[in-house]
Amino acid sequence: MxxxxxxxxxxxxxxxxxxxxxxxxxxxxxxxxxxxxxxxxxxxxxxxxxxxxxxxxxxxxxxxxxxxxxxxxxxxxxxxxxxxxxxxxxxxxxxxxxxxxxxxxxxxxxxxxxxxxxxxxxxxxxxxxxxxxxxxxxxxxxxxxxxxxxxxxxxxxxxxxxxxxxxxxxxxxxxxxxxxxxxxxxxxxxxxxxxxxxxxxxxxxxxxxxxxxxxxxxxxxxxxxxxxxxxxxxxxxxxxxxxxxxxxxxxxxxxxxxxxxxxxxxxxxxxxxxxxxxxxxxxxxxxxxxxxxxxxxxxxxxxxxxxxxxxxxxxxxxxxxxxxxxxxxxxxxxxxxxxxxxxxxxxxxxxxxxxxxxxxxLKSDVVTKLPARLRHIRVPDEKGGSEIAPLVCEGFLHAARNRGHQVDFAIHNAGGVRVSLEQGKLTAAEVAGRLLPFAIDLMLYKPTGLQVMQALEGAIDNATNNNVEGTGDGSFPYTAGLKYRYECEKPKGSRMTLLQYRDEKGTWLPIEPGSIYTVVSSAYTSQGKEGYDSLKHLAEPPYSIDVTLSESFIEYARTQESLVIMPTTCASYVPCPACTSE
The missing domain is CATH 3.60.21.10 (Metallo-dependent phosphatases)
Structure with a gap:
């Protein structure tokens, strides 16, 4: 009642x-x-x-x-x-x-x-x-x-x-x-x-x-x-x-x-x-x-x-x-x-x-050292882009290749990297607890060159609200083994004016729209979230390599006597002055 x-x-x-x-x-x-x-x-x-x-x-x-x-x-x-x-x-x-x-x-x-x-x-x-x-x-x-x-x-x-x-x-x-x-x-x-x-x-x-x-x-x-x-x-x-x-x-x-x-x-x-x-x-x-x-x-x-x-x-x-x-x-x-x-x-x-x-x-486990502060920013500004996110992507490549996978390049969304890193010792706790706290697997997937181009453009459009109502600047892409140029004033669908990947010999080659590439990203990005929509339409679903974001970076950092910005990492992102944030 x-x-x-x-x-x-x-x-x-x-x-x-x-x-x-x-x-x-x-x-x-x-x-x-x-x-x-x-x-x-x-x-x-x-x-x-x-x-x-x-x-x-x-x-x-x-x-x-x-x-x-x-x-x-x-x-x-x-x-x-x-x-x-x-x-x-x-x-x-x-x-x-x-x-x-x-x-x-x-x-x-x-x-x-x-x-x-x-x-x-x-x-x-x-x-x-x-x-x-x-x-x-x-x-x-x-x-x-x-x-x-x-x-x-x-x-x-x-x-x-x-x-x-x-x-x-x-x-x-x-x-x-x-x-x-x-x-x-x-x-x-x-x-x-x-x-x-x-x-x-x-x-x-x-x-x-x-x-x-x-x-x-x-x-x-x-x-x-x-x-x-x-x-x-x-x-x-x-x-x-x-x-x-x-x-x-x-x-x-x-x-x-x-x-x-x-x-x-x-x-x-x-x-x-x-x-x-x-x-x-x-x-x-x-x-x-x-x-x-x-x-x-x-x-x-x-x-x-x-x-x-x-x-x-x-x-x-x-x-x-x-x-x-x-x-x-x-x-x-x-x-x-x-x-x-x-x-x-x-x-x-x-x-x-x-x-x-x-x-x-983990707090006492020192994995490498940083001779200088490494800055993280999501969307590049007048000082440039994130100094850490490309290194995180290098960690993706290292982990995938160490497990025997043939990988062409790595992509990661800026929001998956959480903090800047200060000069000095870097511990496993700092990596897993603050830098990359999301316990998410790395995934391999095989998009076409066109899908890669569309994913990068869509992610930047989303991050910068370029003629779309974005979900936040965390989608901005950073890469390893891949470099691009995005020009915000170009018509939608043609804003990627440079897109190249680095082959096994270190030579930069153009991404061909109809070719298939093997890419490593987080499970989040590989599912086509927040502007990476073209990745929702892969011929084969992504599959896990059974290593998390933080685990891959810790593995990579242990191989480095110190973490510094490398020329190849810097070249992986070519900023467009017209679309850097104020």
Missing amino acids: PNFTPITLAIAHINDTHSHFEPTPMSLAIPGLDERIYANVGGFARISSVVKAFKEEAKSTTDGFLFLHAGDCFQGTLYYSLFKGEANATMLNLLRPDAMALGNHELDLGNASVSRFLDQINFPLLAGNWDVSNECDQKLCPVKGKRQLLPFDPLHKIASVMLKQFGDQHVALFSVALDKMADIAMPDADTPFVNAKQTILDTVAHIKEHLGTNHIILLSHLGYEQDLKMAEEVDGLSVIVGGHSHVLQGDFSNLGLGDMGPYGRLIQNTLVVQAGCHAFALGKLHVTLDAQGKVSEYSGSNYLMLGRSLSMDASWDQSLPAEAFTQAKEYLAQQANVLHCRGDETIKSVLNERYKPAVEK
Whole structure:
């Protein structure tokens, strides 16, 4: 029997944790101190402590408690590079969320990694617009039929709904993710994502008509702007707990971190919340929903979770002077958006004993040295292009050829390289944890010369918004063994005015449109993402060489006494002055 009465809930929420199990060094501004200081913020152990305390407090002040994760737990740190989804499953099981949304990075390696994750977790994974009903039954690691997965329901054309009962009342939860998932991740072709907005509309109507509650929570991995849009355009949602865009709602200017507006945006009776990223913040929400499911009252905040240590630098090599330490601690203790807490000892123990030793080993593994700083930039500017991305491509070639593959050249998208590299020793941890943190395989594929030309032009058009609405500058191509010239003012289809590859003798030869070439790229690029559309139409599908981005670069770097810009690497990109960014 429906029971349409008001309900008050306590909701703890996180999103986009990206394998940041340990606290993250964060630069903070303290009034009266000339320089910013560093604090170790967040981490799973502190999240666990705060959530447990919040849940206990909620027993006497609310009708029920929920702890939600709005997606993207994969990728991000060495813990993922080394242990993939297994470490996330273990650590999230210890946090005990009531539900998690599927994020796009969970699908960076296709369905198989999600399948293994589902076998290991003890909580529901909500994926309400992921239609897995036609997934091939012959797969070794399918997602269809997994007990913990709540996917799209094709019979009713709605998201699978999770009902939580609090006394004689129910709260309905469901999730949606970006419906253009195939453009930014790698879901298997037989498991498409259906329209997110239509799924929300149909699911809300179904809940109200058939499930006997007006109290509806959307766990969203659409991004903040889309969450606000859904709140405005869809009637009947009570709360949207969001992720994907890493928005830390709240005014953190008291710590030198800026002001993203108030915690909680109330639009058309629907409340939208989001809690930053990387496990450094936790959202704590109290919300009262009236009998129609509309928000009648709410309070709460995102909180940074701090321990006892402070430092002058992110490496913790320089401690704060005693007077400055006291001043900083006193100031931080007075801030309403800061929680000082001890971490959960069980989580610390599991992390330290099962996973951390392998991470620490990588931190002491020096693979080469850098005699000078190597700069990374996505789209070339007046100083030139990335000095690192071409070297990453050289690593692709080295890894492929070392495994006996005959490869003509390598291509990589700029967004797959994350940081500049400073002068000095380069460790395996720096490569796998910061430079190339996406644990994605290298793939071989065989395009025609025309497809190569179209892919490069499309990727640059996408990165520079040249007569197209691009998806970001991360698609800009860097290469090894291949050089090109792109002229932005030429007509579409003729902007590549030079395209050559280097043969085994070191001679530069023109790419012939009808010839077939063997190329090595990341699995992401080889699937034709973000402007590389022509690669979607290969005669044969790409195949993995069973080595990841970071592994290939580490192998290559070990063969180099020092990493420098080589003439052949520099020649692999010929910039066009007319289309370099301002």
